[in-house]
Amino acid sequence: MDVFSLEEESGCLMKSSREKYMAGLMIICLFIILSISGCWGKREVEDLAPLMGIGFDLGKKPGTYLVTQQYAKTKKGGNSGAETEERTLGAEASSVREAFDIVSKAAYRTPFMGSLKVIVIGEDVAKAGGFNNMLDFAQRFAEFRRSMYLVIARGKAEDVLNLKLRSEQLPALYIRSIIEGGHDLSAFPMVRLGHYLTVLGTKSTAPILPVVEAVKDGEGIHYKAEKSDEAGEIRVEGAGVLNGDQLVDFLNDEETKGYMWLEDDVFNRLINTVDLKESTVKFSGQVLKSNTRYKVKTDGGNFGLTYQIRTSIAIDEVLGLERQLSGTDWVELVKEAEASFAEVIQKECESAIKKQRELGFDFLGIGRHIEQRNPKYWKNIKERWKQEVSDFPVSFDIKVTVHNTGMSSSSATNSEGEGQD
Amino acid sequence: MGTTFLPIASLTTGVADRDGWMSVLPGFALGIPFGLMILSLYKKYPQKDLLQMTEILLGKWVSKIIGVLYILIVSYFGGLLLGQIGDIYESSIMPRTPIEMFYLGGLLLVLYLARSGIEVFTRFTEVVFPLVVIALVLNIGLSIPRIEQGELMPILGQGVAPIILAGFKVTPFVMEYILFFAGILPFLPTDKQEFTRLKKGVWLTVFLVGFVNTLVVLMQIVIFGPSETVNLVYGLLVLGKMVEVSRTISGVESLFLGAWFGALVIKICAFFFVVLWSLESLFRLKGTKSHLVIGMIFMGVALSNKRGPGLIVEIGLVDNYLIFPFASLWILTIWTFSHWKKKAGVS
Numbered sequence: 001m002d003v004f005s006l007e008e009e010s011g012c013l014m015k016s017s018r019e020k021y022m023a024g025l026m027i028i029c030l031f032i033i034l035s036i037s038g039c040w041g042k043r044e045v046e047d048l049a050p051l052m053g054i055g056f057d058l059g060k061k062p063g064t065y066l067v068t069q070q071y072a073k074t075k076k077g078g079n080s081g082a083e084t085e086e087r088t089l090g091a092e093a094s095s096v097r098e099a100f101d102i103v104s105k106a107a108y109r110t111p112f113m114g115s116l117k118v119i120v121i122g123e124d125v126a127k128a129g130g131f132n133n134m135l136d137f138a139q140r141f142a143e144f145r146r147s148m149y150l151v152i153a154r155g156k157a158e159d160v161l162n163l164k165l166r167s168e169q170l171p172a173l174y175i176r177s178i179i180e181g182g183h184d185l186s187a188f189p190m191v192r193l194g195h196y197l198t199v200l201g202t203k204s205t206a207p208i209l210p211v212v213e214a215v216k217d218g219e220g221i222h223y224k225a226e227k228s229d230e231a232g233e234i235r236v237e238g239a240g241v242l243n244g245d246q247l248v249d250f251l252n253d254e255e256t257k258g259y260m261w262l263e264d265d266v267f268n269r270l271i272n273t274v275d276l277k278e279s280t281v282k283f284s285g286q287v288l289k290s291n292t293r294y295k296v297k298t299d300g301g302n303f304g305l306t307y308q309i310r311t312s313i314a315i316d317e318v319l320g321l322e323r324q325l326s327g328t329d330w331v332e333l334v335k336e337a338e339a340s341f342a343e344v345i346q347k348e349c350e351s352a353i354k355k356q357r358e359l360g361f362d363f364l365g366i367g368r369h370i371e372q373r374n375p376k377y378w379k380n381i382k383e384r385w386k387q388e389v390s391d392f393p394v395s396f397d398i399k400v401t402v403h404n405t406g407m408s409s410s411s412a413t414n415s416e417g418e419g420q421d
Numbered sequence: 422m423g424t425t426f427l428p429i430a431s432l433t434t435g436v437a438d439r440d441g442w443m444s445v446l447p448g449f450a451l452g453i454p455f456g457l458m459i460l461s462l463y464k465k466y467p468q469k470d471l472l473q474m475t476e477i478l479l480g481k482w483v484s485k486i487i488g489v490l491y492i493l494i495v496s497y498f499g500g501l502l503l504g505q506i507g508d509i510y511e512s513s514i515m516p517r518t519p520i521e522m523f524y525l526g527g528l529l530l531v532l533y534l535a536r537s538g539i540e541v542f543t544r545f546t547e548v549v550f551p552l553v554v555i556a557l558v559l560n561i562g563l564s565i566p567r568i569e570q571g572e573l574m575p576i577l578g579q580g581v582a583p584i585i586l587a588g589f590k591v592t593p594f595v596m597e598y599i600l601f602f603a604g605i606l607p608f609l610p611t612d613k614q615e616f617t618r619l620k621k622g623v624w625l626t627v628f629l630v631g632f633v634n635t636l637v638v639l640m641q642i643v644i645f646g647p648s649e650t651v652n653l654v655y656g657l658l659v660l661g662k663m664v665e666v667s668r669t670i671s672g673v674e675s676l677f678l679g680a681w682f683g684a685l686v687i688k689i690c691a692f693f694f695v696v697l698w699s700l701e702s703l704f705r706l707k708g709t710k711s712h713l714v715i716g717m718i719f720m721g722v723a724l725s726n727k728r729g730p731g732l733i734v735e736i737g738l739v740d741n742y743l744i745f746p747f748a749s750l751w752i753l754t755i756w757t758f759s760h761w762k763k764k765a766g767v768s
Contacts, residue, residue, distance in 0.1 A: 021536060022533070022536060025529060025532060025533045026533075142512060142514065142516065145671070146663050147663050194567065194644070197646075198569050198644075198646035198648075198649055200648075201652075264570065371574075372571050372574035372575050373575070
């Protein structure tokens with residue numbers, strides 16, 4: 001009886017000490033949960049200055065950069081909380097962190113990098129090279145996201161970010177909107193920081209970045225400017241080819257469009273045959289679907305790359321039609337349109353290839369295509385690829401299908417002897 | 422699985438380049454024979470853990486030496502993993518919170534689970550494991566729009582040899598699991614039907630974790646490319662940072678880190694149990710004091726160790742040069758010895 005009660009007592013004691021131990025742990029855990037939930041690193045949204053854009057230009061002192069930072073500030077009296085006004089500040093420093101340190105002393109709130117949308121690289125920095133050092137902060141510091149866009153500015157990045165746009169939008173957000181709407185145009189590449197770093201890692205491919213520029217009235221676009229010598233609009237057109245992080249040359253609009261075809265980066269595109277001299281009837285249309293494939297072909301010991309482009313187009317506009325067409329004539333005209341569109345696409349692709357050969361930098365990633373399709377052959381040539389890139393044979397196989405011709409099967413024409421006659 | 426999906430892409434891609442993803446399953450599969458060897462030993466020596474079997478097969482002193490080594494390796498590794506909790510939180514989303522708070526938070530949870538016993542621990546894993554898998558699958562699924570064209574090609578561009586070599590970088594991860602398996606044996610059932618289920622469980626575990634990890638490596642290669650995959654310390658978190666749904670949802674890496682915290686606690690707690698059981702088996706030590714002492718050792722290792730890339734390197738070194746050789750040699754030796762004894766008819 002005594003032994004039993006002793007055992008019961010020791011069991012009770014063990015149970016109570018275990019309960020005490022668990023209760024103690026629970027209290028400490030509760031304390032930790034309450035204290036760990038962000039109290040140390042807590043920052044209220046109202047105290048943060050969301051960073052929207054950064055621009056890099058060369059500083060006046062050697063080894064320094066002018067880092068322009070564009071923050072968004074909620075507009076007082078705006079119709080909604082989403083309306084913002086810009087607050088752009090710049091500082092000359094030898095590192096981006098240092099520039100933020102300088103600007104933070106004058107900023108109204110603590111800079112928050114997680115909202116960064118666009119990095120604008122000034123033309124002078126891009127030409128001088130070495131801007132990867134500036135990007136290191138953006139790819140290392142945990143607040144940033146790799147999904148931000150990279151663009152090269154014609155002229156100074158500071159000027160682009162300081163533009164007073166007629167739309168009253170922040171230039172950084174405006175650039176972001178143009179780039180994200182780029183799929184409808186497919187006329188310039190969309191390059192995020194992550195993509196740039198991936199391309200840089202391939203070694204054989206030269207990175208390419210879209211070019212942003214301030215547009216004054218009459219520079220391709222007409223608008224009513226407040227001051228005649230000041231730009232009020234921004235345009236993304238063309239691209240810059242880089243050797244590592246140094247700008248080698250700019251691609252014009254046609255060359256960039258050629259790049260987009262060859263990169264299989266065309267989603268929807270507006271396309272016209274107005275510049276083709278051979279045909280009297282001109283067509284405009286939009287690309288509905290496009291697919292580019294490539295094949296590495298070998299003819300004996302000679303290797304070459306063939307791009308196979310298959311595009312579906314809807315005709316939106318027919319110009320220069322002088323008479324009403326019968327159904328059969330219309331079918332023939334559509335065939336002519338298909339050939340004309342294919343010719344335009346080929347011209348754009350050829351101009352991109354021509355530029356690549358002139359520069360001697362593989363921005364089209366032909367080396368990577370060879371590696372993907374024929375790794376054995378790539379192993380043989382990769383060491384001398386820089387010499388090979390200018391001569392490597394490239395051919396095209398382009399087929400365009402006109403998907404529809406819009407709401408009308410003919411165009412308005414003058415009666416004989418009227419109008420232009 | 423608690424920590425494997427963070428460094429695995431960098432490790433395998435560093436060796437096998439674009440083919441790194443192919444090395445994951447074969448690397449994990451190497452764990453199957455070891456798991457089956459342990460089960461076959463358990464069939465012969467039911468209700469005994471591997472240390473007790475070692476004592477029966479190789480004698481008291483050899484088992485004591487192996488046991489001490491086992492405790493040292495597992496304690497050190499558990500402490501390093503505790504350190505990783507702090508490192509990953511500090512370097513990614515909570516840079517201003519003192520790192521010690523993460524150690525303390527993780528350790529208290531581990532102590533609570535260890536004190537509550539193996540049943541509560543398994544219930545905890547039952548709840549957390551699906552959350553980890555869902556978080557991983559979501560992270561991978563939502564990253565699909567970021568895939569770069571053609572990054573996976575060419576397949577087998579470097580041949581098969583790098584894939585085999587990369588597989589050896591993966592095997593230590595399975596050996597961590599095998600070390601825990603060696604300790605948990607006495608809690609496993611012994612009847613024949615359950616034994617077949619256990620065998621299937623080994624296959625299922627290896628292939629499930631191997632498959633999820635293959636997906637993790639594959640996605641990082643097709644999104645970052647091989648060069649960046651190698652460079653990124655915690656690639657999966659960077660992937661989480663790139664997730665953006667209709668300009669509305671972003672920053673899901675914080676949610677993922679919550680699930681990952683649970684996974685890491687499971688792993689640390691598993692090693693904590695291993696040390697507890699080994700101390701009990703070797704030196705008959707048990708009770709609250711042993712919990713606190715092990716907790717202090719884990720905390721001490723976490724506090725004294727290097728942070729950032731240094732910590733990752735240290736974990737890799739322990740994995741490759743301590744856990745892998747120790748576990749494989751130990752299991753192979755006693756399994757061979759047990760078979761030899763059976764053949765020779767030695768009792």
